Structures are given as structure tokens and as C-alpha cells.
Amino acid sequence: MLVIRxxxxxxxxxxxxxxxxxxxxxxxxxEYPDRFxxxxxxxxxxxxxxxxxxxxxQGIETRGGLTGLVGMMADYGQQFERSPDADWAxxxxxxxxxxxxxxxxxxxxxxxxxxxxxxxxxxRVGETA
Numbered sequence: 001m002l003v004i005r006x007x008x009x010x011x012x013x014x015x016x017x018x019x020x021x022x023x024x025x026x027x028x029x030x031e032y033p034d035r036f037x038x039x040x041x042x043x044x045x046x047x048x049x050x051x052x053x054x055x056x057x058q059g060i061e062t063r064g065g066l067t068g069l070v071g072m073m074a075d076y077g078q079q080f081e082r083s084p085d086a087d088w089a090x091x092x093x094x095x096x097x098x099x100x101x102x103x104x105x106x107x108x109x110x111x112x113x114x115x116x117x118x119x120x121x122x123x124r125v126g127e128t129a
Contacts, residue, residue, distance in 0.1 A: 020052075020063065020066075021045070021048050021049070021052075024044075024048040024051075024066075024067065024070050025041065025044050025045060025048060027067065027070075028044045028047070028048070028070070028074060029044070031071070031074070032074055035074070036074070047070065047073055047074060047078065048070055050073070050078050051066065051069045051070040051073050051078075052066060054069065054073075054078075054093075055069050055100070058093050058094060058096065058100065058103070059096050059100050060100035060101075060103070060104060061100050061101075062100065062101055064101065064104075065100045065101045065104045068104040068105075068107075068108060069104060072089075072104075072107055072108065072111060075111070076089070076111065083111060083114070084114070085110055085111070085114060088110070089107055089110070089111075092106055092107060092110075093107065
């Protein structure tokens with residue numbers, strides 16, 4: 001397992017950062033084509049960068065953990081505002097006494113249990129079905 005320490009994330013080489021960001025952008029485009037397709041690259045890039053900053057602040061140290069955080073933020077919002085468990089999720093993410101990957105797994109398990117296989121629907125104001 002590749003672990004990225006906070007100091008390393010600070011010095012994440014520009015090329016490494018760009019490669020990781022590109023992988024996340026491609027992943028978002030593949031997993032969420034309607035919301036993060038080619039025309040939504042600025043929004044996708046903002047989400048990836050926000051997730052990386054949040055991950056750094058919260059001690060999320062692995063690429064898998066950061067990828068999970070990006071995915072959960074894509075599904076539930078940057079502050080998990082689209083989840084009824086938003087307060088719990090933010091508190092859990094901030095619980096630095098637990099390893100970052102454990103916190104990400106806890107969030108993923110709770111969210112998956114809550115939706116029970118259903119699709120998270122994203123409503124855009126002003127759009128019609």
C-alpha cells in the first residue's frame with residue numbers, strides 16, 4: 001500500500017500531483033459521466049483539489065483513501081450535505097485518533113448501508129426531467 005505522509009503531500013512533486021489529479025479526473029469522468037464529463041472538467045478539478053486539501057488536513061494518507069474521499073464527495077457533496085448523515089460524516093472525518101483509511105471505510109460503509117444499493121440522485125435547480 002502506498003502511503004502519502006502529510007509532509008510528502010506538501011512536497012507532492014508537481015508532476016506527481018498532476019498525474020494523480022489526471023487519474024482522478026479520468027476516474028470521475030468514467031464513474032460519473034453525466035456530472036463530470038469533458039464539459040465539466042473545471043468542476044471535477046475543483047472537487048479533486050478540494051478533496052486533496054481536505055484529505056491532507058484530516059490525515060488521509062493513501063491514494064486509496066483520497067480516491068474514496070473524492071468519490072464520496074462526488075456522491076454526497078463536499079461537506080456531505082446530500083447525506084442525512086452529514087453531521088456524523090464530518091465528525092468522523094475529523095476524528096484524527098483513527099487512521100485515515102479506517103475513517104474513509106467507516107464513511108463508505110455507513111453511506112452504502114444508508115442507500116442500500118439505490119442510486120444517489122442529483123437534482124439541478126432549473127432542469128426538467
